[in-house]
Amino acid sequence: MNKPDIKKPGETRRLFILKFIWIVSGIITLIISIPVIGALIEPLLRKTPETWRSVGKVSDFKIGETVLVKFLNTSPLPWSGESAKTASWLRRISDDQFIAFTINCAHLGCPVRWLPDAELFLCPCHGGVYKKDGSYAAGPPPHDLDRYAVRVVNNNVEIRTSPIPITTF
């Protein structure tokens, strides 16, 4: 089909409508892509409030011991089921001081295991090792074990739910 010739009668109208429709298509594409991209990046836009979760009474934990505590993530989606659970290695270092380590290895996120007699965290995936204070001891992890915020309120030990620690570049 030949391109519309401006000189013929009626062509200017056709050209104008064509240009107009292209612009409208562009605008509609942009508008429709907003919810589509919104669905993709929804996790970044969702507000995840950080909640304090009680994991036990202060007296439940012995000084100098590290134990596994399990708790729920913040406002989990109703269909999360088991995946809303999370855990922390909780160490009591004095009467009122605790450290809550993440269970995710700083290397690639596999769950680390605490060996109480050896006082070491060992990772099953690629052999990362951390000392009892979470500091790096051996293997591929690029830094120490991350920690969650922890506090003691009314004799309860509380850990603050937080984003999964992701090791960056």
Add this chain to the structure above:
Amino acid sequence: MKNVIKIWKWIDDRSGITEFLKPLQDHLVPPDAKWMYVFGSATLFCFILQVITGVALSFLYQPSTETAYESLKFITNETPFGSLLRGLHFFGASAMILLVGIHMIRVYLMAAFKYPREMSWITGVILLLLTVTMGYTGQLLRWDSNGVWSAFVGAEQAGRIPLIGKPIGYILLGGRTMGGATLSRFFAIHVFLIPALLFGLIGLHIYLVIRNGISEPPLAGRKVVKENYREWYQSMLRQKGVPFWPYAGWRDLTFGVIVIVFILILSIVVGPPEIGNPPDPADIYANPRPDWYLLWIFALFALMPRQIESFAMAFSPVIIGIILVMLPLVFNKGERSALRRPWTIAVVIIMATVIGTFWYFGTKSPWSPAFNTKPLSAEVIGNVNPAEMHGAELFYKKACIYCHAISENGGSRGPDLTHVGNRLTNEQLIIKIVNGGVNMPSFGSILSSNDLNDLTSFLMTRKQ
């Protein structure tokens, strides 16, 4: 019967089916393109199997973090032939990845990526990436405790991308923590997003084969010259080309069916991968492992020097992608025969050896602590004094045994200590244990000096 033929003729006349298919059937192909050329179509057969079994699975699978695990058990244990269906899908995936690799090596060795087939190679590289991604996301949809950790490890790898890594990691996880949205993301990627891309790219890839013609087997000395290749190829086909069907296509069909038969046999005899423990992110006893085709990367992450890891994770996929895509653009003419391209043979041998070695070690994973090991038996310890006996206990309690073996008890991360008493002196042992090493923690702050002495005196009894 006459009516059936009449109906068929009507459909064919209105739709032009045979008009479209006959040229494809009859198009001429080089007569000496034989069994080396079946791997592309075999990959396609596997893909079709994956789509069919995948759709069947999606009738039964519940893609929600809460219910996926139970639906997997339902498919495996209660659905009639559900276990077989899962097996077909798993072995179909394995076969597809294996065949895609073989197909790529064949094309590379025969330089079929040269003019005018560069686009076939480039679309093929993208297809390779998409296929492996389908394997990874597919394993994840097997949402047991291993699947959960696959999601974490994927997000953590994404996190190493400079600047935008963390947001990408959270986008993959479907949140700042694991949760209800995680599985849906991977389901959408595995079932909708990538298959859509695959359908399009496979269509393009096959169209290019038909448009540019399947490459003739190379001949040493017969170089590709852009100016006259197409003409030469067409006249060669006119002279000695044979119709694709049945003179060449019969081999594609035969091999394809053999592959499917193999997949069927494996699915029946071996069965699908087991569904492990429930997908609990708080299950610290998980032992995350990728499926076999990714074990070499798993080994790479364990063995790579930690200082370069972020660079390697972030940039090597990009660099490898660029090299692969540039291949036909840089080397698009000249010799095609591998006999005249020694570097090609070297590359294939080196890559196969390197990846093969990593694969082997990925299956053994000697760097993983041997968590299942038991304390040394009295038999192994033998006749020792009380201090040395205490040392033997410490060898287990202080976790040495998880990385070091004595008389085949223990891990293989560190050196075997069965005869360490012959190799090192007491002082050398003390220095090593206190200071540690590259992959060994320092035990200086963990062992009291009494414990240290007992331990080393035990180790010194380990002699031939």
